[in-house]
Amino acid sequence: xxxxxYALGALSPLNLGLALVGVAAGIIIGxxxxxxxxxxxxxxxxxxxxxxxxxxxxxxxxxxxxxxxxGSYSAILVNTPGTPSAIATTFDGFPMAKRGDGDLAVTLxxxxxxxxxxxxxLALLTVAPLLAxxxxxxxxxxxxxxxxxxxxxxSALSEGSTLKGFMGAGFGLLLSTIGVAVVGGDxxxxxxxxxxxxxxxxxxxxxxxxxxPVLIDLVATPEAHLKIEEEQRGIRLREGLGLAWLGxxxxxxxxxxxxxxxxxxxxxxxxxxxxSYSEARRASHEPKTFGKGNPQGVLATEAANxxxxxxxxxxxxxxxxxxxxxxxxxxxxxxVQGFRTGPELFTTNASITYTFVAGLFLATCLLLPLGLxxxxxxxxxxxxxxxxxLVPTIAFMTVIGTYAIRNSASDVVIMxxxxxxxxxxxxxxxxxxxxxxxxxxxxxxxQGFVQGFLMGRASGSLSMTFFGSPISITxxxxxxxxxxxxxxxxxxxxxxxxVQGDDSHQEASS
Amino acid sequence: MRVSLSHALVTGISIALVSALSTMASADEFPSHxxxxxIPFGPGGESDISARLQQKxxxxxxxxxxxxxxxxGGGGAVGWSQLNDKSADGYTIMGSNLPHIxxxxxxxxxGFQTDDLNNFFYFHYSPDAILVRNDSxxxxxxxxxxxxxxxxxxxxxxGSGTYSANDVANTRFQQLAxxxxxxxxxxxxGAAVTALLGGQVQAEWGYTTVAANHQDKVRMLAVATEERxxxxxxxxxxxxxxxxxxxGAYRGMAVPEGTPEETQQRLSDIFQQINENPDFQQEMQxxxxxxxxxxxxxxxxxxxEQRQTYEATARELGLIx
Amino acid sequence: xxxxxxxxxxxxxxxxAHSEYLLPILFIALGSLFIWQxxxxxxxxxIFPVTIAVVTLLAAVLRLGQLVLxxxxxxxxxxxxxxxxxxxxxxxxSAWALIMPWVGFxxxxxxxxxxxMMIAQYQPWTARRLLGHLVTxxxxxxxxxxxxxxxxxxxxxxxxxxxx
Numbered sequence: 001x002x003x004x005x006y007a008l009g010a011l012s013p014l015n016l017g018l019a020l021v022g023v024a025a026g027i028i029i030g031x032x033x034x035x036x037x038x039x040x041x042x043x044x045x046x047x048x049x050x051x052x053x054x055x056x057x058x059x060x061x062x063x064x065x066x067x068x069x070x071g072s073y074s075a076i077l078v079n080t081p082g083t084p085s086a087i088a089t090t091f092d093g094f095p096m097a098k099r100g101d102g103d104l105a106v107t108l109x110x111x112x113x114x115x116x117x118x119x120x121x122l123a124l125l126t127v128a129p130l131l132a133x134x135x136x137x138x139x140x141x142x143x144x145x146x147x148x149x150x151x152x153x154x155s156a157l158s159e160g161s162t163l164k165g166f167m168g169a170g171f172g173l174l175l176s177t178i179g180v181a182v183v184g185g186d187x188x189x190x191x192x193x194x195x196x197x198x199x200x201x202x203x204x205x206x207x208x209x210x211x212x213p214v215l216i217d218l219v220a221t222p223e224a225h226l227k228i229e230e231e232q233r234g235i236r237l238r239e240g241l242g243l244a245w246l247g248x249x250x251x252x253x254x255x256x257x258x259x260x261x262x263x264x265x266x267x268x269x270x271x272x273x274x275x276s277y278s279e280a281r282r283a284s285h286e287p288k289t290f291g292k293g294n295p296q297g298v299l300a301t302e303a304a305n306x307x308x309x310x311x312x313x314x315x316x317x318x319x320x321x322x323x324x325x326x327x328x329x330x331x332x333x334x335x336v337q338g339f340r341t342g343p344e345l346f347t348t349n350a351s352i353t354y355t356f357v358a359g360l361f362l363a364t365c366l367l368l369p370l371g372l373x374x375x376x377x378x379x380x381x382x383x384x385x386x387x388x389x390l391v392p393t394i395a396f397m398t399v400i401g402t403y404a405i406r407n408s409a410s411d412v413v414i415m416x417x418x419x420x421x422x423x424x425x426x427x428x429x430x431x432x433x434x435x436x437x438x439x440x441x442x443x444x445x446x447q448g449f450v451q452g453f454l455m456g457r458a459s460g461s462l463s464m465t466f467f468g469s470p471i472s473i474t475x476x477x478x479x480x481x482x483x484x485x486x487x488x489x490x491x492x493x494x495x496x497x498x499v500q501g502d503d504s505h506q507e508a509s510s
Numbered sequence: 511m512r513v514s515l516s517h518a519l520v521t522g523i524s525i526a527l528v529s530a531l532s533t534m535a536s537a538d539e540f541p542s543h544x545x546x547x548x549i550p551f552g553p554g555g556e557s558d559i560s561a562r563l564q565q566k567x568x569x570x571x572x573x574x575x576x577x578x579x580x581x582x583g584g585g586g587a588v589g590w591s592q593l594n595d596k597s598a599d600g601y602t603i604m605g606s607n608l609p610h611i612x613x614x615x616x617x618x619x620x621g622f623q624t625d626d627l628n629n630f631f632y633f634h635y636s637p638d639a640i641l642v643r644n645d646s647x648x649x650x651x652x653x654x655x656x657x658x659x660x661x662x663x664x665x666x667x668x669g670s671g672t673y674s675a676n677d678v679a680n681t682r683f684q685q686l687a688x689x690x691x692x693x694x695x696x697x698x699x700g701a702a703v704t705a706l707l708g709g710q711v712q713a714e715w716g717y718t719t720v721a722a723n724h725q726d727k728v729r730m731l732a733v734a735t736e737e738r739x740x741x742x743x744x745x746x747x748x749x750x751x752x753x754x755x756x757x758g759a760y761r762g763m764a765v766p767e768g769t770p771e772e773t774q775q776r777l778s779d780i781f782q783q784i785n786e787n788p789d790f791q792q793e794m795q796x797x798x799x800x801x802x803x804x805x806x807x808x809x810x811x812x813x814x815e816q817r818q819t820y821e822a823t824a825r826e827l828g829l830i831x
Numbered sequence: 832x833x834x835x836x837x838x839x840x841x842x843x844x845x846x847x848a849h850s851e852y853l854l855p856i857l858f859i860a861l862g863s864l865f866i867w868q869x870x871x872x873x874x875x876x877x878i879f880p881v882t883i884a885v886v887t888l889l890a891a892v893l894r895l896g897q898l899v900l901x902x903x904x905x906x907x908x909x910x911x912x913x914x915x916x917x918x919x920x921x922x923x924x925s926a927w928a929l930i931m932p933w934v935g936f937x938x939x940x941x942x943x944x945x946x947x948m949m950i951a952q953y954q955p956w957t958a959r960r961l962l963g964h965l966v967t968x969x970x971x972x973x974x975x976x977x978x979x980x981x982x983x984x985x986x987x988x989x990x991x992x993x994x995x
Contacts, residue, residue, distance in 0.1 A: 035983075038552075038553065039983065042553040042580070043982070043983050043984060045553075045562070046562070046565060046578070049565075049566065135704070135708075136704065136707050136708035136709075137708060138708065139705060139708050139709075139710035140694075140705065140710060141710075161894070163890050163891075163893055163894040163897065164894065166886070166887070166890040167854075167855070167858050167887055167890045167891055167894065170858070170862070170883055170884070170886055170887030170890060171858070171861070171887065173883045173887075174861070174862075174865050174880060174883055174884060174887065177865075177879065177880040177883075179583075179584060180584045180585055180587065180620070181672070181875075181876050182671060182672070182695060182696070182697045183672060183695045183875060183876075184672055184695075184872075184873050184875035184876035185671070185672030185673045185695075185873075185876070186872045186873055186875075186876030186877070187618050187620070188868075188869075188872060188876060188880065189865065189868055189880070191868075192619075194587075194591055194619070194620070194621035197583070197584040197587050197588060197591070197620055197621060198582070198583025198584040198587065198588040199583065199584070201583070212924075215920060215924075216917050216920055216921065217912065217917075218951070219913070219916045219917060219919075219920045219947075219950055219951045220912025220913045220914070220916055220917050221912045221913070222953035222954075265700065265701070265704060266697075266701065319704075319707065319724075319727075320723050320724055321700055321703065321704050321707075322554060322700060325552065325553075325554070328552075328553065328554030328555075328700070329553045329554045331554060332553065332554040332555075332558055332559050332562065333562075335559055335723070335797060336559060336562045336563060338793070338796070340723065340725070341723070342724070342725070342726045342727070344726075386964075387951050387952070387953070388948050388949075388951045388952040388953075388964055389948065389964055389967055389968070389971075390951070391920075391947050391948070391950070391951035392943070392944040392945070392947035392948045392951065392968065393944075393971055395920075395924060395927075395943065395944075395947050396940060396943070396944055396971070396972065396975060397975070399924070399927060399928065399931075399940070399943070400936075400940070400975055400979055400987075403931075403936075403985070403987070404979055404983070404985045406580075406581055406582055406583055406588065407548075407579065407580070407581050407985060407986055408581070408583070408588065409928065409931055409932045409988060412928040412931070413925070413928050413929065416921070416924055416925055416928055420921055425854075427845065427846055428845045428846050428850050428851070428854050429844075429845030429846075429851075429854075430854070442883075443697070445879070446879040447696070447697060449878075449879060450875055450878070450879065451694050451695075451696065451705075454666075454692055454694045455666055455692075455694060455710065455711070457663075457692070458663055458664055458665075458666045458692035459664070459666075460664075546986060548986075577984050579984060579985075579986055595991070597989075602986075
């Protein structure tokens with residue numbers, strides 16, 4: 001097996017050391033809100049120019065893997081998703097941390113990330129050229145329907161009133177139209193301010209909507225941020241492994257969804273983790289505990305978002321179309337180094353490709369020891385640091401993190417405004433997730449729709465364009481199912497309830 | 511990483527030390543420390559890649575680092591509107607792109623005017639090109655034109671953005687060939703080429719760089735260069751085919767207002783020197799770029815000429831009256 | 832699950848019953864504003880925001896209808912806490928963000944850090960505790976500054992006041 005030779009090549013002491021440093025640096029960068037994987041990779045690119053191509057690729061892959069995983073720390077411990085793909089990690093991770101199970105949540109996230117990452121890399125290694133064709137069959141219309149499907153997940157995500165979920169998503173979608181439009185070129189809803197020209201940056205919105213409300217409520221009471229257990233329980237690896245074994249189907253399903261959806265350039269990560277989260281909840285025997293600290297929720301999203309690392313590289317390496325923003329940076333680095341993507345990456349340049357894949361594999365395995373170690377430290381420092389230091393530290397990270405995304409001081413102001421608005425809305429029963437979902441999916445939905453409209457007008461049949469392809473029809477069917485599933489399930493429960501006697505848990509849909 | 515850490519620490523400290531003295535340093539010694547190169551787009555795009563290629567040679571010539579940073583948003587408007595707030599000592603330069611800097615401020619307030627940008631050097635362009643898939647029925651540009659004549663608006667071309675280089679090229683082409691096509695704007699060249707590869711559109715307005723990246727899957731019908739591109743000797747130019755189209759996405763650098771004349775000249779000289787390096791030339795050519803030299807003293811004429819061309823197209827697009 | 836319907840025909844508000852009515856009205860205003868602002872846009876540019884604004888408006892109207900048909904109960908268990916500290920935090924962070932471009936990142940950062948430290952402190956200050964916190968604060972700010980400005984090449988604002 002050639003691949004083994006390359007894998008052994010990747011295992012030289014120097015490369016091993018680079019991978020170790022890369023993963024550790026990635027975890028730390030990813031754990032800071034606002035510091036994204038994209039940034040970690042972009043900063044590293046000039047450094048790698050001085051290295052051999054193999055070492056450079058291994059290090060880039062390592063820092064990327066580490067950064068995606070590190071995002072789960074801030075999601076679990078401070079309720080702030082570092083990247084859009086970690087949004088769903090907050091749903092159950094933060095409640096777990098609040099009740100004192102933060103260490104367990106971090107352990108679970110590590111186990112899930114390793115599993116997900118390995119599945120993604122395996123897919124990249126074995127079926128990449130095949131899956132890349134799937135990416136190409138998604139045109140503007142399919143993206144439009146995919147975004148609509150993502151929005152129907154709101155009914156699954158909004159606790160309580162579905163109408164409130166729709167209003168929240170509408171708010172997010174409207175926010176996403178601010179700035180200069182890609183299609184049509186209009187300057188929209190800037191109200192004469194240049195600050196809004198560039199639109200609302202998604203990660204700064206994430207920081208604002210999730211982190212600022214936590215800060216606001218943190219200063220309001222003298223109680224500790226997270227509940228502290230008296231006894232020291234270490235990293236709770238045994239317990240975590242037990243839960244992961246219980247959720248092995250969940251893990252595999254989520255990792256597969258993550259890999260598959262990540263192949264679609266642009267939409268990948270965030271949709272992947274949300275879909276696997278709602279699937280985990282749907283498959284669960286106790287769906288009501290999701291969102292209140294169910295460990296399976298953390299397993300699902302973290303398996304999915306680390307699977308996107310390998311999955312995202314499929315279109316990047318096979319087609320030369322970056323699946324995610326960090327992929328774009330790595331692709332740029334490859335081009336500068338003189339490599340071309342395409343079939344030759346698996347033939348003439350196979351040594352580079354397989355070294356890279358082996359490096360990703362290595363980095364994913366390194367996540368386990370490093371993640372548990374750094375995770376334990378992160379958890380400990382969060383629970384032991386006094387509130388008077390915790391609040392300014394988190395606030396400082398939100399400010400510097402938001403600033404660093406686009407080097408823009410106005411983004412910090414926008415982040416704060418959204419944070420205060422988000423706190424207010426949350427108090428009145430509007431959760432941040434539908435808003436953020438609208439903000440992320442808005443551009444995908446809008447561009448897909450308008451491009452589909454132009455294509456349909458050119459071909460003479462709008463309905464064929466929008467409803468003609470089997471993929472579109474499948475996604476539409478899934479969306480309809482996703483909207484009506486709660487109703488159907490309630491019916492079933494009611495029928496069963498009537499047979500078995502009174503079911504007091506019945507929840508009226510409002 | 512350990513190497514980079516100590517290295518970065520040292521450079522960082524030297525930035526802090528030297529920036530305090532920078533006002534005293536005279537232009538002959540320029541640059542005496544790192545130069546920040548702000549790209550008003552995200553990482554991974556063509557502006558970024560070409561800047562990354564310059565980095566190495568800048569260090570060779572000056573012994574100082576060219577530090578690439580990003581300030582994306584509003585198709586470049588976020589960065590350009592803040593350029594003149596930066597310190598005007600020559601240690602901050604920003605990527606400058608045509609036709610963006612001319613078309614963006616037309617008819618609306620985007621926070622900067624074309625004249626606000628002090629361009630000191632334009633170093634290359636990505637020539638416009640019409641791309642089709644390898645299995646496309648369009649063998650030549652005439653095939654495409656014929657199809658567009660038979661059914662006006664039925665030929666779909668993807669491209670990056672509205673009022674962008676691609677949009678302008680399409681408008682100009684429609685005018686010159688006397689046909690109507692449907693231009694479908696996408697977010698970035700990557701999305702536009704995906705739509706082409708996936709068969710959602712029949713052709714794409716792209717650049718030679720796109721063809722260089724996807725050589726195995728696409729071919730070009732024509733390129734908007736003066737002479738055939740050395741990487742694609744078989745692809746005719748629009749000029750050969752009788753359409754007077756030369757252009758694309760031009761890239762250069764600008765400095766904040768008030769940067770001393772000598773410093774600007776020095777920067778212009780440095781980048782000219784980079785352009786003259788045969789290794790750099792080869793690397794740029796392999797990626798599909800076409801180098802050009804517009805130094806500081808030729809900039810006013812170059813800009814005036816470009817402005818005239820784009821204003822005519824903008825009128826056609828309905829951007830201005 | 833503050834908002835779950837507890838008994839049939841009764842809706843428990845997330846907060847006070849009045850606010851439950853107020854929010855949909857705000858969303859109706861927001862939707863109308865976005866529709867009104869789209870009047871100068873091209874058809875391609877306005878079709879999406881207008882559609883979304885209409886859907887949001889409809890959802891808000893439906894919600895109002897739902898509230899009118901059911902009885903709305905105040906949520907008595909709603910979170911309590913010090914409103915003044917909340918307001919202070921928001922004011923301090925806003926001031927921090929607004930002065931940053933002027934006085935520079937470092938000064939704004941250190942000032943912001945200490946102000947928030949004061950706001951978040953509930954126990955009385957002892958000299959020892961204050962000193963410990965101050966030192967930790969300076970170390971943290973300096974550490975992050977080093978990480979971002981030097982290692983990650985982020986051009987942090989130096990302050991317009993100082994460079995004239």
